[in-house]
Amino acid sequence: MRIDIIGVGKIKERYLRDGIAEYAKRLGRYCKFNIIEVADEKTPEHASDGVERLIKSKEGERIAKHLRDDAYVIxxxxxxxxxSSEQFAAHINDLGLHGTSHIQFVIGGSIGLDDAILKRANYLLSFSKMTFPHQLMRMVLAEQIYRAYKINAGEPYHK
Incomplete structure (x- = not known):
């Protein structure tokens, strides 16, 4: 299985880069794991709805260049x-059993994803009703993908 995380913006904090790198290393025994970063747009404070739509559109175009026709996009x-983590693991497992060999996860920037990307997605996944920093979500997602592989392999992992 090939798994990509496509994220808007660069990870600036070292502790997040280190955490993501650790999960990427661990995932190496289960799948081909790749992080793709696309440039973010500067969002002015108190941006109008029109400005936010334009920003999401530009970021969406950058994301779309990396989306593959044969990939299942989440x-x-x-x-x-x-x-739940178990349901997430089952979803990944089911995709593989039904012939999916490439999953692409997409994490938007600070104001979210463009509607065109949401429409292209095969599945919309929420980690919470709360808002999280998009940079932190990259590490949380990498950890949950790793947890899913551990669950699917029947290997122990913290609950």
Whole structure:
């Protein structure tokens, strides 16, 4: 299985880069794991709805360049479906059993994802109704993908 996380913006904090690198290393025994970063747009404070739509559109175009036609795309969205770790693991396992060999997760920037990316997605996933920093979500998602592989392999992992 090939798994990509496509995220808007660079990870600036060292502790997050280190955490993501650790999970990427651990995932190496289960899948081909890749992080793709696309440039973010500067969002002015108190941006109008029109400016925010334009920013999301530009970031969406950058994301779209990396989306593959043969990939199953899971977009992180606050209005997506919430799953337990076990349900998430089962979803990944089911995709593999049904012939999916490439999953691409998409994490938007600070104001979310463009509607075109949400429409392209095969699945909308939410980690919570709360808002999290998009940089932190990259590490949380990497950890949950690793946890899913551990669950699917029947290997112990913290509950």
């Amino acid at each position: 977009a992180l969205a606050i209005n997506g479906k919430q799953l």
